[in-house]
Amino acid sequence: MREIPVIDLKKQYESIQLELDEVISRVLASGSFILGAEVTAFEKEFAEYCGISYAIGVASGTEALQLALLACGVGENDEVIVPAHTAVATISAVEATGAHPILVDIDLARYALNPDLLAQAFTSRTRAIIPVHLYGCAADMNPILQFAREKNLFVLEDCSQAHGALYQGRKVGSWGDIAAFSFYPTKNLGAFGDGGAVVTDNPDLAEKVRILRQYGWKEHYVSSVKGINSRLDELQAGILRVKLTHLDAWNNRRRKLASLYYELLTGAGVILPQQPEDSQHVFHQFVIRHPRRDALRAFLKERGIHSLVHYPIPIHLQPAYADLGFHEGSFPITEAVSPEVLSLPMYPELEEEKLRLVCRVVGDFLQGGCGPSPELFS
Ligand SMILES: Cc1ncc(COP(=O)(O)O)c(C=O)c1O
Structure with a gap:
């Protein structure tokens, strides 16, 4: 595959x-x-x-x-x-x-510290x-x-x-x-x-x-x-x-690929990253959200499409950081997004044809999860 x-x-x-x-x-x-x-x-x-x-x-x-x-x-x-x-x-x-x-909770527009x-x-x-x-x-x-x-x-x-x-x-x-x-x-x-x-x-x-x-x-x-x-x-x-010397060109390419993700995934049923007007995003990750994130991730994987989760367990709920004194419910936004976030393939050398395939499989999952079988990508 x-x-x-x-x-x-x-x-x-x-x-x-x-x-x-x-x-x-x-x-x-x-x-x-x-x-x-x-x-x-x-x-x-x-x-x-x-x-x-x-x-x-x-x-x-x-x-x-x-x-x-x-x-x-x-x-x-x-x-x-x-x-x-x-x-x-x-x-x-x-x-x-x-x-x-x-720790303080984040804002949903930027996934960053909420001032x-x-x-x-x-x-x-x-x-x-x-x-x-x-x-x-x-x-x-x-x-x-x-x-x-x-x-x-x-x-x-x-x-x-x-x-x-x-x-x-x-x-x-x-x-x-x-x-x-x-x-x-x-x-x-x-x-x-x-x-x-x-x-x-x-x-x-x-x-x-x-x-x-x-x-x-x-x-x-x-x-x-x-x-x-x-x-x-x-x-x-x-x-x-x-x-x-290549960083600006690579960042521009990331932004171009992100535009294609926006074009192909808008209205598909996933939450897309926001681009606040005062910022120029460089898409280190292209992070979408969906309540059935783990099922979507498995569906992609079966079809040879890899993804990552940044981050699956909020730090305050990890065993090593129990001593920080926070607990479940301390950071509702962080706790709500961590089971939903999914980082899709994103790197400057990613071919547009592959990105289109990723979006097609995401779309198939959202329309019932029975779309193109793994063999299609062999
Ligand atoms: C937000 C953030 N801070 C700090 C680090 C730590 O960087 P390094 O892995 O180079 O120690 C990373 C890298 O994973 C990061 O993503």
């Missing part, structure tokens, strides 16, 4: 293989593998791309969040407000600093807010920034799923005090392993992250503060430099 994956990283590699092979050979021949010329160049180019002064390459998106919080002075006894519907990494990064994550709920989550211990630009859509930054200013809080944007997305015409990552990106391979800008970056316009925060990412060293072998080891390596930086 012909399979349609959710993402196809092999195809992406093949599409730019010569450029990538060239940079990989160059790095191998250089004999420099950690914090060298490629990382420095990537940091400059990525900062420029984001429209911001400083970028610091680190080892993952999770550690980018952790280091950004540490640079802001967040730690033990502090509270950080985070959305209830996000990757577990957003919450684990807060806990890695010793601070306590305070109207900030006031009730705020306490005298709150130090920062982490809006997550989930699935590639910007969170509603203006009310979040206004609340943060009134209460003197740091705003750390989690841009791990939204490289290149715009809010009110400006890139995400340039709105808060500081921002974190993941370069996990499946991201819109992905490395060939783990990687991340912190970006900021604040020179003091940038310098702190730079020191914290390597044992607290200002100069080699002298730890001025207690840091960690979280370095982006030269190979990943070189690969990211190549891929960065």
